[in-house]
Amino acid sequence: MSFVNCDRSIFDPDDLMERMMGDSVLARSIAEIFLNDIRNRIDMLKDRLNENDIRGAELLAHSMNGAASNMAADKFQEIASRIEKASRLNDLDAAIFLLTELEDRFMEAEKEIRKAIL
Amino acid sequence: MRILIVEDDLSTRNTLSSILLKCGHEVSAVSSGEEAWTVIRQPDAPRLILLDWLMPGLNGLDLCKRIRSIDGDNPFYIIMLTVKDNKKDIVEGLDTGTDDYITKPFYPEELRARINAGHRIIEMQNRLLSHAKELQNSLDHIETLQGILPICSFCKKVRNDSNYWQQVDDYIASHTNARVTHSICPECMKIHYPDIHRRINRKNTEKADSD
Numbered sequence: 001m002s003f004v005n006c007d008r009s010i011f012d013p014d015d016l017m018e019r020m021m022g023d024s025v026l027a028r029s030i031a032e033i034f035l036n037d038i039r040n041r042i043d044m045l046k047d048r049l050n051e052n053d054i055r056g057a058e059l060l061a062h063s064m065n066g067a068a069s070n071m072a073a074d075k076f077q078e079i080a081s082r083i084e085k086a087s088r089l090n091d092l093d094a095a096i097f098l099l100t101e102l103e104d105r106f107m108e109a110e111k112e113i114r115k116a117i118l
Numbered sequence: 119m120r121i122l123i124v125e126d127d128l129s130t131r132n133t134l135s136s137i138l139l140k141c142g143h144e145v146s147a148v149s150s151g152e153e154a155w156t157v158i159r160q161p162d163a164p165r166l167i168l169l170d171w172l173m174p175g176l177n178g179l180d181l182c183k184r185i186r187s188i189d190g191d192n193p194f195y196i197i198m199l200t201v202k203d204n205k206k207d208i209v210e211g212l213d214t215g216t217d218d219y220i221t222k223p224f225y226p227e228e229l230r231a232r233i234n235a236g237h238r239i240i241e242m243q244n245r246l247l248s249h250a251k252e253l254q255n256s257l258d259h260i261e262t263l264q265g266i267l268p269i270c271s272f273c274k275k276v277r278n279d280s281n282y283w284q285q286v287d288d289y290i291a292s293h294t295n296a297r298v299t300h301s302i303c304p305e306c307m308k309i310h311y312p313d314i315h316r317r318i319n320r321k322n323t324e325k326a327d328s329d
């Protein structure tokens with residue numbers, strides 16, 4: 001498989017394929033799960049932050065951070081990691097401020113993932 | 119190898135399950151520490167656990183402490199799998215009782231190699247446990263043989279471990295590897311078979327004279 005037109009700073013399909021042992025069917029299946037799950041988790045994260053549940057927000061951001069790292073979606077991972085850190089430091093304002101960027105990075109990642117493997 | 123995956127993130131859980139199944143392992147996957155605890159307390163629980171650290175509810179570190187509190191002769195092999203990658207976290211994870219540590223993002227080759235290392239340890243543990251049990255059985259056996267044997271002063275029956283009186287030959291046959299054959303000693307021969315005893319004696323005397 002070759003992924004010529006992919007922006008690897010957003011999503012690195014070669015890295016994902018290596019993690020999936022070269023199995024493109026598995027990569028597609030995991031990508032679908034990732035996109036659906038993260039969409040739900042972003043909504044849940046908004047709810048947690050609106051409810052001032054900073055520990056809940058930290059756990060959600062942490063889980064998105066881990067999922068994005070395995071999906072090789074680096075820019076999305078970076079923002080998830082920043083929200084996780086802000087939440088750990090009880091900085092609710094910083095976490096809320098980063099939400100819009102998280103959504104933007106997710107849309108960007110989804111576009112690249114769909115273009116490359118779905 | 120049977121493996122329990124404890125991971126709250128759906129895509130990571132599915133990735134792990136798929137990769138481990140591809141590697142020929144048998145996989146159970148749960149999404150929380152509480153679910154994992156239920157599985158772990160079953161007598162036939164998988165002995166190797168891949169455990170995420172940060173999860174809502176019972177987190178990986180606390181679950182690891184709980185597991186170590188119930189570990190018996192055959193302890194679980196726990197691999198912590200987490201985004202937490204600084205030295206302090208790794209030391210804390212290992213100090214709490216995890217056997218190995220993998221940071222996310224993980225690569226299948228590293229995962230496979232670490233699972234195999236865990237498998238070797240579990241196999242070695244099982245072999246040691248089996249040898250220890252064999253040794254214990256042998257020791258118990260020796261203790262029984264070396265213990266005081268109650269024997270009836272008149273009929274010479276022996277009281278066994280279940281408080282039943284057994285013939286001496288039955289007792290020996292059931293408690294040792296010895297095979298019992300029946301014969302008659304000269305004194306008993308004289309009492310119970312005097313004619314045969316006399317004949318044997320006579321033959322022995324004649325043989326001694328001719329020599």
